Amino acid sequence: DTAVSQTPKYLVTQMGNDKSIKCEQNLGHDTMYWYKQDSKKFLKIMFSYNNKELIINETVPNRFSPKSPDKAHLNLHINSLELGDSAVYFCASSRPGQGFDEQYFGPGTRLTVT
Amino acid sequence: GQQVMQIPQYQHVQEGEDFTTYCNSSTTLSNIQWYKQRPGGHPVFLIQLVKSGEVKKQKRLTFQFGEAKKNSSLHITATQTTDVGTYFCADLEYGNKLVFGAGTILRVKS
Numbered sequence: 001d002t003a004v005s006q007t008p009k010y011l012v013t014q015m016g017n018d019k020s021i022k023c024e025q026n027l028g029h030d031t032m033y034w035y036k037q038d039s040k041k042f043l044k045i046m047f048s049y050n051n052k053e054l055i056i057n058e059t060v061p062n063r064f065s066p067k068s069p070d071k072a073h074l075n076l077h078i079n080s081l082e083l084g085d086s087a088v089y090f091c092a093s094s095r096p097g098q099g100f101d102e103q104y105f106g107p108g109t110r111l112t113v114t
Numbered sequence: 115g116q117q118v119m120q121i122p123q124y125q126h127v128q129e130g131e132d133f134t135t136y137c138n139s140s141t142t143l144s145n146i147q148w149y150k151q152r153p154g155g156h157p158v159f160l161i162q163l164v165k166s167g168e169v170k171k172q173k174r175l176t177f178q179f180g181e182a183k184k185n186s187s188l189h190i191t192a193t194q195t196t197d198v199g200t201y202f203c204a205d206l207e208y209g210n211k212l213v214f215g216a217g218t219i220l221r222v223k224s
Contacts, residue, residue: 031210041200043157043214056211090156096210101145102159103212 003027004106006091012112013081021076021109023091031055032074033092033103034066043090049074078111086113118143118205120215128223133190135218137203145206146179146186151217152199160188162206193222 004025013019025032033056034046048056049068063079074091091106119138127133137146145164149157161170163179163186170177176189186203200219204212 033210033212041151041217041219043202043204043212043217045211045213048210055209058211092157094210101162101206101210102147103157103210105156105158108156 004091004093004104006089006106006109008109009107010110010112012114014114015081015083017081018077018079019081019111020078021089021091021111023074023076023106025072025091025093025104025106027093027095027104029093029095029104030071031094031096032068032071033094034074034076035090035092035105037088037090037108039087047074047076081111081113083113086111118203118213118215120203120218122218123216124219124221126221126223127193129195130192133193133197133220135188135201135203135220137186137215139184139205142183143179143186143205144208147204147206147212148177148186148188149202149204149214150199151202155199157202190220193220195222195224198222 007022031050033048037043046060047066051071052068065077068074088108088110090108092103094103147162148160151157161177166183167181168179174191178187200217202214202217204214
C-alpha cells in the first residue's frame, strides 16, 4: 500500500523539452507539496496545495506549473527544460493542524536534463 | 527568509561510536522536525519538537530543542550500520512550509 507515489521514477530528457511528473497520495491528506533536492542534497520547497488551492509558491520560475485536479493528486509540469533543472523532485503530503504535522514523502523522481 | 544551519556536513564514525548533528538559527524556530533519508531513498519523518527545552527519545536517538528555540540536536548512541543516511532538521513555518537544514551525512564503518 503505497502512501505517496510518483511517476516516473527516472526521467531523462533534452534541454528545451516539456515534461510532467505525477504524484498521488492515498492517505486522505489535505495538503500536498513539491520539493526539489539538488546534487548537494539540499531540499527546498517549491509549491504546496491545500484542497486544490495553491498555498506556497517559492520563487520558482514560471516554467514550473503545478496542477492539482483533486486533493489526492498534485502534478508538476515543466516547460522548456534547462540543465539546471536536473535534480530529484519529491512530492509530499500532510494533514496539518491535527497535531500531526509530519510530511510523507514520495520515492522521488530523478530528472536528468542533457 | 528563515535560514537553518546544520553541522557537520559529514560524519564518519566507527560502528558503536556516538553521533550528533546540530541545527542552529539566528531567529526563533517555530517547530523543529527531523527527517532521515537513506542513500537513494526519500526523507522519512522521525520526530517533531515544539516546546522550548523539549527532549524526546526514540530508542538510541535523543532529540533536543534549545531553551531559546534557536537550536536543536539529534544524538545517536552506539551507532549501527542501519543508521547510515542523511539526517535533516527542518523548521515548520507558517503555512506548513518546511525550511530544511543542509543535512548531515552519516557513514558508519563496521
